[in-house]
Amino acid sequence: MGYTGAAYIVCFLLLTMVLYQLTPKKYRWVVFLLMSILHFASYEVRNIGIVLLVTGLAWFDGLIMGVIKQLQAKKPTDGLSKEEKKKKKARDLLVQKVVVTLGVLSVLGTLFMSKYYTFVADNINLLMYLKGKPMPMPGIQVMTAVGLSYFVLQSVAYMVDVYWDKVDVQRNPFKILMYLTFFPTLVQGPIALMRDMQGTLFAGESLKLENIERGYIRIIWGAFKKIVVADRISVAVNSLYDVSAPKTGMYIAAAAIFFTIQEYMDFSGCVDIAIGSAEIFGIVLPENFRQPFVSRNASEFWRRWHITLGTFFKTYLFYPVSLSKLTKKWNKFGKKKLNPYGTRLGAMAIALLPVWLCNGIWHGPKWTYIFYGIYYFIIIMIELALEPMWAKVRSVMHLDDDAKVVVFLQIAKTWIVIFVGEMLFRADTLAEGFAMLGRLFVDFRLSSIWDGGFLEIGIGAGDYKAIVLGIILVTIVGAMKERGIDVRTKIMNAKLPVRWAVVIGLMVLVIILGQYGPGYRKIDFIYAGF
Amino acid sequence: MREDTLKKKIIRLALFLCTFLIVLVILSAIFDVLRSQNPEYVSEVDTGLWLSLNEPSDTVDIMIVGDSETLSMIQPRQFYADTGSTAYIAGGAGQAVAECYYTLKYLYRDQSPKLIILESNLLTEPFRKSEYYTSIRNITEYYLPIFRTHNVWGYLAGNSIPWRKSDKGWISRNNIIPGVNSDYMSPDLHPEVYEIPAIRKYYISQIKKLCEENGSELLVVTMPSARNFNYSKLTALQQEFEQQNISYLDLNTRNDEIGIDWTVDTADEGDHINDTGMLKVMPYLEQYLEENYDLPDHRGDAAYDSWYPVEQ
Numbered sequence: 069m070g071y072t073g074a075a076y077i078v079c080f081l082l083l084t085m086v087l088y089q090l091t092p093k094k095y096r097w098v099v100f101l102l103m104s105i106l107h108f109a110s111y112e113v114r115n116i117g118i119v120l121l122v123t124g125l126a127w128f129d130g131l132i133m134g135v136i137k138q139l140q141a142k143k144p145t146d147g148l149s150k151e152e153k154k155k156k157k158a159r160d161l162l163v164q165k166v167v168v169t170l171g172v173l174s175v176l177g178t179l180f181m182s183k184y185y186t187f188v189a190d191n192i193n194l195l196m197y198l199k200g201k202p203m204p205m206p207g208i209q210v211m212t213a214v215g216l217s218y219f220v221l222q223s224v225a226y227m228v229d230v231y232w233d234k235v236d237v238q239r240n241p242f243k244i245l246m247y248l249t250f251f252p253t254l255v256q257g258p259i260a261l262m263r264d265m266q267g268t269l270f271a272g273e274s275l276k277l278e279n280i281e282r283g284y285i286r287i288i289w290g291a292f293k294k295i296v297v298a299d300r301i302s303v304a305v306n307s308l309y310d311v312s313a314p315k316t317g318m319y320i321a322a323a324a325i326f327f328t329i330q331e332y333m334d335f336s337g338c339v340d341i342a343i344g345s346a347e348i349f350g351i352v353l354p355e356n357f358r359q360p361f362v363s364r365n366a367s368e369f370w371r372r373w374h375i376t377l378g379t380f381f382k383t384y385l386f387y388p389v390s391l392s393k394l395t396k397k398w399n400k401f402g403k404k405k406l407n408p409y410g411t412r413l414g415a416m417a418i419a420l421l422p423v424w425l426c427n428g429i430w431h432g433p434k435w436t437y438i439f440y441g442i443y444y445f446i447i448i449m450i451e452l453a454l455e456p457m458w459a460k461v462r463s464v465m466h467l468d469d470d471a472k473v474v475v476f477l478q479i480a481k482t483w484i485v486i487f488v489g490e491m492l493f494r495a496d497t498l499a500e501g502f503a504m505l506g507r508l509f510v511d512f513r514l515s516s517i518w519d520g521g522f523l524e525i526g527i528g529a530g531d532y533k534a535i536v537l538g539i540i541l542v543t544i545v546g547a548m549k550e551r552g553i554d555v556r557t558k559i560m561n562a563k564l565p566v567r568w569a570v571v572i573g574l575m576v577l578v579i580i581l582g583q584y585g586p587g588y589r590k591i592d593f594i595y596a597g598f
Numbered sequence: 599m600r601e602d603t604l605k606k607k608i609i610r611l612a613l614f615l616c617t618f619l620i621v622l623v624i625l626s627a628i629f630d631v632l633r634s635q636n637p638e639y640v641s642e643v644d645t646g647l648w649l650s651l652n653e654p655s656d657t658v659d660i661m662i663v664g665d666s667e668t669l670s671m672i673q674p675r676q677f678y679a680d681t682g683s684t685a686y687i688a689g690g691a692g693q694a695v696a697e698c699y700y701t702l703k704y705l706y707r708d709q710s711p712k713l714i715i716l717e718s719n720l721l722t723e724p725f726r727k728s729e730y731y732t733s734i735r736n737i738t739e740y741y742l743p744i745f746r747t748h749n750v751w752g753y754l755a756g757n758s759i760p761w762r763k764s765d766k767g768w769i770s771r772n773n774i775i776p777g778v779n780s781d782y783m784s785p786d787l788h789p790e791v792y793e794i795p796a797i798r799k800y801y802i803s804q805i806k807k808l809c810e811e812n813g814s815e816l817l818v819v820t821m822p823s824a825r826n827f828n829y830s831k832l833t834a835l836q837q838e839f840e841q842q843n844i845s846y847l848d849l850n851t852r853n854d855e856i857g858i859d860w861t862v863d864t865a866d867e868g869d870h871i872n873d874t875g876m877l878k879v880m881p882y883l884e885q886y887l888e889e890n891y892d893l894p895d896h897r898g899d900a901a902y903d904s905w906y907p908v909e910q
Contacts, residue, residue, distance in 0.1 A: 074734075074735075074738070075731055075734075277607045277611070523758070527757075528752065528756055528757030528758050529755065529756025529757060530751065530752035530753065530754070530755030530756045530757035531752065531757060533755050533756070534752075534755075564610075568614060568617060571614075572617065572618050572621055575618065576621060576625065579622070579625075579744060579745065579748060580625070580744070580748045580751055581748075581751070582748070585739075585745060585746055585748065585749060
C-alpha cells in the first residue's frame with residue numbers, strides 16, 4: 069500500500085482513526101499493532117517471519133537484560149571492600165555487555181543473512197574463481213522484509229538503550245512488534261527511537277481535530293513532493309542513467325542534479341507523510357531533513373540530511389568508538405609523538421571510518437553504496453584537515469566567516485560534493501559511476517540546455533514547468549523554515565477562508581499536476597529499497 | 599479553535615469536504631471541456647475510450663470493449679466497407695472488467711450502440727488483488743473525471759503528444775513472432791477447474807444490466823489466443839454465461855472455420871493475433887454478426903463516409 073495512494077491517505081488512515089477513537093484508551097496501541105500488521109501484509113505477508121524473529125530477539129534480550137539488572141541490584145554489597153565492589157561492578161557490566169552484544173549480533177545477523185549474504189558470497193566466490201580455486205560459498209534462498217533495514221536499527225537502539233538505562237524494559241512483546249512495524253515509519257523511516265517514542269506511542273491520546281488538520285497538511289505536502297516532482301523527474305533520471313545509451317557533458321551533470329532532486333523530493337516527501345500520519349494521533353516523530361541544501365560543508369549536510377540515520381550512527385557507533393580503548397590509545401600516542409592537530413585528525417578518522425562504512429553498507433549490498441560511505445569519509449576528513457588552512461585564508465583576506473561570498477562559495481562547494489556523491493550512488497556499478505564522472509568533461513556544451521536535447525529524455529516542457537514550480541514552492545517553504553517561520557503553523561493560524569483556500573489549493577495542485585492515473589507506472593519510494 | 603464544540607468542529611469539517619468536492623466537480627467539468635476540445639491530448643491507455651467519445655453522437659453501432667485482445671479483433675474501416683455497420687474499438691491494454699463497465703457507462707453518454715462486444719480475456723487472466731482497488735478507482739474517476747483527465751494540462755503546457763496510430767481504436771500489429779503449441783485447447787492440457795473471481799462475475803452482471811437499460815445487446819467474444827486461453831477457462835466461461843443468459847462466441851474452438859496458423863498469425867508467441875490473423879477473424883465475425891444480429895447498413899449515407907477505408 070503506497071503512502072501516496074488514496075488507499076492509504078484516505079481509506080487506511082480514516083479506518084485507523086475510527087478504530088482508534090472507538091477503542092478504550094488503554095488498548096489503542098492494539099489498533100496501531102493490527103493496522104501496522106495489515107499495512108505490512110499489504111506489501112508481503114509471507115515474510116512476516118523476519119519481523120517476528122527480530123521482534124522476538126529484541127524483546128527477549130531486553131527482558132533478560134532487565135532481569136539481570138534487577139538481580140545484580142538486589143545482590144547485597146554491604147560488607148564488600150571498595151576493591152571487591154569495583155570488581156563486582158566490572159563483572160556485572162561484563163555480563164550485561166555479553167547480553168547486549170549477543171542481542172545486537174543476533175539481530176544484525178538476521179539483517180546480514182537476509183540482505184548481505186548473497187553479496188558477500190558472490191564476491192568471495194568470484195575472488196576464488198579468479199584465483200582458480202573452487203567457490204566455497206553456497207547459494208541460499210534468502211528472505212527479506214519491507215523496512216528491514218529500518219526496524220533492525222530500531223531494535224538495536226532499543227536493546228542498547230535498555231543496557232544504557234535510557235529506556236524502560238518493555239515486557240510486552242506485542243508492544244515491541246507495534247513499535248518496530250509502526251505503519252508510518254515501516255517503509256522509509258524516520259528511524260524513531262523507543263526512548264523518544266514510548267511516551268506518546270502507547271499513551272492512546274484521543275484524536276484532536278487540530279492534530280488531524282496539521283497531520284493531513286503535512287501528508288499532502290509530502291504527496292506533492294513525491295508525485296508532482298520526484299515521480300515526474302524520475303523518468304528523465306532513468307533515461308539519463310540508461311547504460312545502453314551513455315550520455316556525456318551537460319547530460320551527465322543533469323543526471324547528478326536531477327537524481328539529487330528526485331531523491332530529496334522522494335525521501336523527504338515520504339518522511340513528511342510518515343510524520344503527518346503519526347501527528348494525526350498525537351505522536352511526534354523525529355524530523356529527518358532540515359534544509360540540507362544550505363549546508364556549508366559535508367558534515368553539516370549530514371546533520372541536515374537523513375538526520376535520524378546520522379543520529380543513530382552518532383549515538384551507537386561514533387560516541388562508543390570515540391570513547392573506546394583504541395581511541396584512548398591513539399590519543400596517548402598522539403600526545404607523545406604528534407601535534408594536537410594530527411592527534412585530533414587521527415582520533416576523528418578512527419571514529420568516523422566505521423560510521424561511514426556502516427552508513428554506506430546500510431544502504432544495501434552494492435559496491436556503489438559502500439563507496440558512497442567511503443566517499444563521505446574522505447570528503448569530511450579533507451574538510452577537517454583543511455579547516456585551519458581555510459581559516460588562515462579567511463583571516464588574510466579579512467573575510468568574516470559568515471560573509472556572503474564565503475557562505476556562497478561554501479554552499480556551492482557542498483553542492484558539488486553532493487552531486488558527485490549522488491552520481492556515484494545512483495550508478496548501476498562503481499565502474500559506470502566513474503565512467504560517468506569521466507564523461508562529464510566530454511563534449512560539455514552549455515548549449516545542450518536550449519538545443520532541445522533535454523526534451524528528448526522522457527519528459528516534456530510541461531513536466532519541466534511542474535518540476536520547477538514544485539522546486540520553487542519547496543525552496544520558499546524551506547527558506548521560511550530556515551528563518552524560523554513554520555508555514556504550516558501560519559496556515560493553521562490564518563483565517564478560515566485563507567486556510568481552506570491554501571489547503572484546497574495544495575490538494576488541487578497534487579491532483580492536477582501529480583503523475584498518476586492510466587498510463588503511468590507507480591514509482592516506489594527510493595529509500596524503501598534500502 | 600480550542601473553544602469550538604465538537605458539533606461545530608464536525609460541521610466545519612463537513613463544510614470543508616463539501617467545498618473540496620465542489621472544487622473537484624468544477625475542475626472535472628473544465629478538464630472535460632479541455633479534453634473534448636483537444637482530442638489528441640489523451641494518455642495512450644485511454645486512446646480508445648476518449649477518441650470514441652470524439653465520434654459524432656449516436657453514430658457507433660457496435661462498441662468493442664476489453665483488454666489488448668480487442669485491438670486486433672477487426673479493422674473498423676474495412677468492417678464498415680464490408681458490412682455498412684460502424685464498429686469502434688474502445689478497449690485498452692490491461693483493461694480490467696471494472697474499467698470496462700465504467701468505460702461503457704461513459705460511452706453511453708454520447709453513443710447508443712446496438713451491440714456491445716466484450717472480449718473475455720479480462721475475465722480469465724491471472725487475478726490480482728489490485729482489481730478491488732481498480733474498481734474503487736474507476737468509480738471515483740467516473741463521478742470525478744478530473745482524476746482521469748488531469749494529465750491534459752501537461753500537453754497544453756508543452757508536453758509532446760504520445761505517438762499513436764489508432765484508427766477507430768484499431769492498432770496495427772504487423773510483426774510475426776511464432777512459437778506456440780497449436781494444440782492449446784486440448785482438454786488434457788488443462789484438466790483443472792477454473793473459477794472466475796467473484797468481482798469479475800459481479801461486473802459481468804452489471805455490464806449485462808447496463809446494456810439492457812440502454813437497449814444494447816451484449817455478446818462476449820473470446821479472441822484466438824494460444825497463450826492466454828485453454829479448455830478449463832472455456833468451460834468456466836460457458837457455464838457462467840449460460841447461468842447469466844449472455845450470448846457467447848469462442849473463436850478458439852472454431853479454428854477449423856477461421857484458420858488461424860500460429861506460425862504466422864501471431865505477433866507475440868500466441869498472446870495476440872497479428873494483422874494477418876485479424877484478416878482471418880474479421881470475415882468470420884462479420885458473417886456471425888450478419889446471421890445473428892440485425893445491424894444497420896449505412897453505406898450510401900454521406901454522414902458515415904468518414905468510416906470508409908482511407909486511401910493510402
